[in-house]
Amino acid sequence: MSASTQAPARTPSRSATRSTVAPPVRPGQRRARIRTGITRWLFVIPAAIFVAVFFGYPVVKNILMSFQDYTTATFFTGEAPWVGFANYVQVFTSAVFTTSVVNTALFTAGSIVLQFVIGLGLALFFRRHFPLSGFLRGLLLLPWLLPLIASSAVWKWLLDQDSGALNQLLGLVGIAPVPWLVSPSLALIAVIGVNVWLGIPFNTTILYSGLQSVPPELYEAGALDGATGFKAFWYITWPSIRSVVSVVIVLGVVYTLKVVDIILGLTGGGPANSTQTLATNAYHQSFINFQFGIGAAVSNVLIVVSFVFAMVYIAISRKAVDE
Template sequence: MTTVTTDTPVKPQPGIPLETQPRRTKGSALRWLFVAPALVYMLAFFGYPLVRNVIMSFQHYTPQTFFTGKAPFNGFDNWTAVFNNPLFTDSLWHTLVFTVGSLLGQFTLGLMLAVFFARRFRLSGFVRAVLLLPWLVPMVVSSVVWRKLLDQDTGVINTLLMNLHLTDHAVPWLSSPSVALLSAILVNIWVGIPFNMVILYGGLQEIPRELYEAASLDGAGPWRTFRSITLPQLRPVVTVVLVLGFMSTIKILDLILALTGGGPADSTQTLGTVTYQLSFQQLDFGQGAVVGNILILVSAIFAVFYLRANRSDFGQGK
């Protein structure tokens, strides 16, 4: 007895060879399999806390909520209270000044050091390693050390300035509302210089030497070479440095808490310290979530606009 088996023919998709279709489906599934752990991690540790923080900003969330589980919605009461708080307006301005001042100082000095070390000389590796120390030391430790150095009465900085006759009185670095924010900016610049120097130095090493040789043959001077070759070639690296520097500076908390505690007279309060104060000192988690959401929103807007403005550096057309 003969059995005839009839197989249903597979209809090929137009324009795609039949033998490549299963392979393409398998490859697509394999790619998603590799991406899945990262997606799960992002959703669990970034997506869920972000959504939870947004919801909390519309709730009356107090320490009692941890025991009762009740956090009634109060609409925009938290947002109204935050925007009507003069401390929030002042902290927004302080955050802007602190971030812009820190980024300008860190990037400028870091770029100068990177260009300096791009010219090899004896002990250059050792000196670069020493300059990395501020970046390796924990932020709180650096802040405590600088608080001792900047002390108005016993600080080494004031003693040195008066011994050199650069000033005839002790400078109130951390005790004057008009100077404290500047002191915090200077300390943060000192902490951030090594990061900028290392990243920019790495970018300088990737610039082809032939470009500098051609510029030298054409008679270009150091400034013209730097402006026409070094800076354009460094644009992708500069983008990364500024974005990462902005993200780390705008939310900074530990440096200011250890250095000034937000004082004197709230002159060094930033969005980060206000979030901490509302949430963990006044225990108003709803208003603390509002400031935290604003901080996240500002960071996201900066990242999106800056990356879109420089998307050509990443191989995309404008």
């Protein structure tokens, strides 16, 4: 067929051209969009004001205090001389700060590992349906619901060297009283043990919820391929709850870093600063030594560390949502 006999290319009609153009926005639609935007901002603004007043202002004020010589005299004179980074230099060169950093790391790592291992074991145990399983799960939440000061007071009585219930039980089997809270080598272990007891309900509850989301069909299919017992846990359960595990660990780290009540109630940071952490160090500097500027500097270090783990938590949460 020659070129002269070929049909000419079709050009788009006016109707097709018009269909590709977005229709004009009517005045009524524009007003509706404006009203919708204003309504959204009316819901957001109160929350933004609340966050700015009750969270933003304290953080900014704490940062400013860390650069000032802020003491009890400031409350009477209203003057807090600007000292720059002098408070941070004093904090970082202090022997107590080094001790508190090491204790914070040991306290956090020991608490998180034990809480997670025991919590995961209990979550796997309660996944089995047996009589009173619901009642026992509810009973497990009691340590989490009790006020921390009340819990620390009870544990201080239990761990007392002279009249503590634990040492009395050990005495029945011929073991001498153990100085749980007054020995520099044992005090941190005792505090970690109490914090583990308080954190187990949180780990068990979240991990149990994650286990409930694993489809039973995966275990049935895995059993046909020989994946039972530990193999079923390693190849089916663990991959299915990996995102939940990450969230539990990161949140546990953030919560543990700021623990003050338990340590103050049990040992007060002693003996010989053996249980002094960054949180208790900030408390002592501010409310015992009344050096609010130095206490603010220590707490800012803790805020930065917590912020890093908070960003990790947000990243993990977004990744879980995407998956």
